[in-house]
Amino acid sequence: MVIGILDDLHEIKPLHRLLMQFVVGFIIFEFNDIRLLDFGQLLFEGKTLELRNFSLPVTLIAVVGVINAFNMLDGIDGLAGSVACVLVTALALLALAAGDTSTFQILGLLAVSTFVFILFNWRFYHKKTALVFLGDSGSFFLGYVLVYFLIKLSQGEHRVIVPVAALWIFAYPIIDTMTMMIRRMLKGRSPFDSDREHFHHLLQLAGCNTHKTTSIIIAINVICIVIGFIINQFAVTESYAFYAFFALFVLYYYMIMRAWKVQRFLKKKLVCQ
Numbered sequence: 001m002v003i004g005i006l007d008d009l010h011e012i013k014p015l016h017r018l019l020m021q022f023v024v025g026f027i028i029f030e031f032n033d034i035r036l037l038d039f040g041q042l043l044f045e046g047k048t049l050e051l052r053n054f055s056l057p058v059t060l061i062a063v064v065g066v067i068n069a070f071n072m073l074d075g076i077d078g079l080a081g082s083v084a085c086v087l088v089t090a091l092a093l094l095a096l097a098a099g100d101t102s103t104f105q106i107l108g109l110l111a112v113s114t115f116v117f118i119l120f121n122w123r124f125y126h127k128k129t130a131l132v133f134l135g136d137s138g139s140f141f142l143g144y145v146l147v148y149f150l151i152k153l154s155q156g157e158h159r160v161i162v163p164v165a166a167l168w169i170f171a172y173p174i175i176d177t178m179t180m181m182i183r184r185m186l187k188g189r190s191p192f193d194s195d196r197e198h199f200h201h202l203l204q205l206a207g208c209n210t211h212k213t214t215s216i217i218i219a220i221n222v223i224c225i226v227i228g229f230i231i232n233q234f235a236v237t238e239s240y241a242f243y244a245f246f247a248l249f250v251l252y253y254y255m256i257m258r259a260w261k262v263q264r265f266l267k268k269k270l271v272c273q
Contacts, residue, residue, distance in 0.1 A: 002143075004137030014192045018064060024144065025063035026056075033146055035059045037155050040163040041238040060164070063147050067169070068192070069177035070143030075200055077130040078122040080212045083173065083221055084142045085114040090169055091149050094232075097158040103149065106112060123210055154173045161232045164241045168228035171245065173219050178255045197259060199252075206263045 036059045039049040074080035092107035110188045120131040154166040182192035203213040231241045
């Protein structure tokens with residue numbers, strides 16, 4: 001949050017911001033013992049993909065990646081806060097079902113707090129602007145909390161969710177961010193540059209207002225969360241679930257790389273009317 005406040009006030013250079021986020025990742029790895037130990041049976045059934053000596057770098061990449069993914073999601077009023085509220089609520093329910101009351105209480109409090117924030121962040125009553133904003137401080141903080149509990153609940157002998165289910169629960173922010181970063185690098189730009197090429201921007205260009213754009217993306221997140229719950233609850237083969245996730249990523253990437261066609265399709269089908 002402090003990094004975000006400094007960035008809001010002075011616009012820290014991307015490299016310096018990344019270095020500070022890596023420090024935060026190292027702190028939770030070394031002093032909080034929150035770390036990625038394995039990816040479960042991600043590639044082959046019956047064979048756990050253990051990280052071992054790669055635990056530290058992969059954990060750091062995950063922490064920094066999710067924090068920035070959530071920051072990039074904060075592109076229109078109400079979107080990042082609403083997605084955070086849905087994700088935090090999902091993790092709270094998973095913790096409750098597993099009997100982890102302390103985690104449930106923390107996440108439940110954050111879910112309620114985020115919901116109250118949404119009431120002021122959405123453009124209710126036909127207001128032209130929101131009353132409050134996350135800023136980098138808010139989006140960094142929410143991203144940090146989410147990655148912290150995603151790792152905590154998906155690792156160790158007493159894990160609450162299998163890693164691939166956690167991947168599905170956080171599918172939309174991950175896929176959207178990875179796609180945008182690849183697209184920017186292919187264009188010779190920094191992967192951390194800001195632009196208006198995210199899916200929520202395509203929906204707006206197709207004619208969706210802020211409320212409808214946010215509602216559509218929340219619906220997509222809820223669908224991914226439900227899939228994650230099903231994978232976890234019914235012990236779906238983890239490798240199959242991962243390949244399905246990868247197929248979704250390829251489909252999303254294909255769609256974003258043909259943004260003008262997607263925009264025309266959305267207008268033709270009156271999705272945003």
